[in-house]
Amino acid sequence: MGAGKTTIGRLISQSMGKEFYDLDKVIEDNAGADIPWIFEREGEEGFRKRETQALSNMVQSDTHNTVLATGGGIVMRPENRDILQQDGLVVYLYASVAQQLYRTSKSSHRPLLQTGDPKATLKKLFEVRDPLYREVATLVIETDARHPKAVANKVLDAIKRYLTSEDNQS
Numbered sequence: 001m002g003a004g005k006t007t008i009g010r011l012i013s014q015s016m017g018k019e020f021y022d023l024d025k026v027i028e029d030n031a032g033a034d035i036p037w038i039f040e041r042e043g044e045e046g047f048r049k050r051e052t053q054a055l056s057n058m059v060q061s062d063t064h065n066t067v068l069a070t071g072g073g074i075v076m077r078p079e080n081r082d083i084l085q086q087d088g089l090v091v092y093l094y095a096s097v098a099q100q101l102y103r104t105s106k107s108s109h110r111p112l113l114q115t116g117d118p119k120a121t122l123k124k125l126f127e128v129r130d131p132l133y134r135e136v137a138t139l140v141i142e143t144d145a146r147h148p149k150a151v152a153n154k155v156l157d158a159i160k161r162y163l164t165s166e167d168n169q170s
């Protein structure tokens with residue numbers, strides 16, 4: 001959370017001339033309700049079901065022309081990890097827990113952080129999720145101490161280099 005998926009995803013979609021979707025927003029539009037409401041009424045399990053459904057629907061369409069920012073918990077379900085690995089070039093935006101804490105401190109729309117100790121929660125989530133992000137990622141990009149535009153340029157460069165090296169191998 002707060003790694004910059006929504007912010008960087010939008011920036012790189014503009015540079016690449018692709019359509020941008022934010023899966024959290026897609027889930028909210030489908031539900032006609034916001035994420036805190038979904039967590040309150042259906043619990044995290046209800047939210048995760050909606051998340052998997054939204055991701056499956058998304059990859060039925062033309063993913064070549066799409067940049068998709070997911071929510072931070074997308075890697076928790078094995079079926080989501082399978083979909084991401086099969087259908088996408090996946091970029092893991094790495095942010096330290098300190099940066100995540102700083103970047104999420106200004107808003108209150110992330111239900112999992114509405115605890116007494118968001119730092120401890122972020123640390124726990126990071127320990128579980130970091131290996132899963134690395135498992136599905138094609139590219140890992142460090143985001144600490146970098147302006148969003150600089151991160152977006154770094155992602156674009158890394159994608160270009162990756163695609164060129166793929167071309168050279170085939």
Ligand SMILES: Nc1ncnc2c1ncn2[C@@H]1O[C@H](COP(=O)(O)OP(=O)(O)OP(=O)(O)O)[C@@H](O)[C@H]1O
Nearest residue numbers: 001002003004005006007071072103146147148151
């Ligand atoms: N590289 C960066 N440097 C500084 N601030 C950043 C950077 N990237 C994003 N931010 C800021 O951090 C906040 C969170 O970013 P954003 O919403 O894009 O994160 P996210 O990864 O989509 O989070 P979530 O998992 O909750 O969807 C925003 O206020 C954004 O402007």
Ligand SMILES: O=C(O)C1=C[C@@H](O)[C@@H](O)[C@H](O)C1
Nearest residue numbers: 001024035071072073110111
């Ligand atoms: O890290 C998470 O588990 C979440 C991140 C947000 O993007 C939302 O998808 C939701 O608040 C859950």
Ligand SMILES: [Mg+2]
Nearest residue numbers: 005006069070
């Ligand atoms: Mg987001």
